[in-house]
Amino acid sequence: MQETADPARTRILNAAATLFAEHGFDGTSTARIARAAEVPKGLLFYYFATKPEILTALIDERLGAHTLDPAPLTVAGDPLQTLVNVADGVRRDREGSHVLREIIWHESHTRPEVLGALTRYRHALHDTIARALTASLPAPVNDDAVRAAAFAWAATITARPLEASDTIARLHASDTLRAIARLLVAGIQAPVRA
Incomplete structure (x- = not known):
């Protein structure tokens, strides 16, 4: 911040x-x-x-994505832990400002300033995730796969509840996030068929 x-x-x-x-x-x-x-x-x-x-x-x-430096989040050779580290960093930022989250979610559909800031935040977050993932992978992989994984991970870790239930709490539970991260890492590292 x-x-x-x-x-x-x-x-x-x-x-x-x-x-x-x-x-x-x-x-x-x-x-x-x-x-x-x-x-x-x-x-x-x-x-x-x-x-x-x-x-x-x-x-x-105060949104925080620009402050997420991929270097300390990256674990060489361990893309799964790298994704978990990014999720933890985003969670810490979000916990720091419940008030800011309320503003973003309430005003993002009506205020162009909020939509613009949210778009900049998402771009910075995607970039952070892609850079951290690329640095953590033991071998080079397809850039498109890394970008797709970064988009999917960002969507997962920033998901907002659509109903009054514990669905998002379950989605953001450590074991669920690790399972999703495992799927993304397996997808990134899977051989590409011609």
Whole structure:
């Protein structure tokens, strides 16, 4: 998570995160954000010319995929453990901001700023997974297979529940993730038929 050294800007972003999660983007005024951040409204506009700029900064700076460095996640010769390490890194990032997740899921279909940030996050996550996988594989494999596995792994580890059940909890359980990772690794390493 990228943070600024400016405490007033950080308070504005923290207040916006809480208010956007509770009341939605459209239900939160800039005056309300300024009050919650305990800053004058003019200072809010000094940092962010518009409310969408606040949302963009919040998502871009706190979403986290850009902070996932593939090097420490990679285990040479062990692509399965590498995938599990990536999943653990994403889980840690997501646990760090329940509020941010609420904003993303609630606003991604209505706010272009969120959709854009989410798209950048997914691209960065796919790139991280593909780079970590490639570095972990004991022998070179088809780039298309690695990309497909990266897309599938990203979709798996970032899945959101569609109903009020424990389906996602089961999907994200350690043994289930390892089983899915095993399938992906086997698929990547399978001989390609002509």
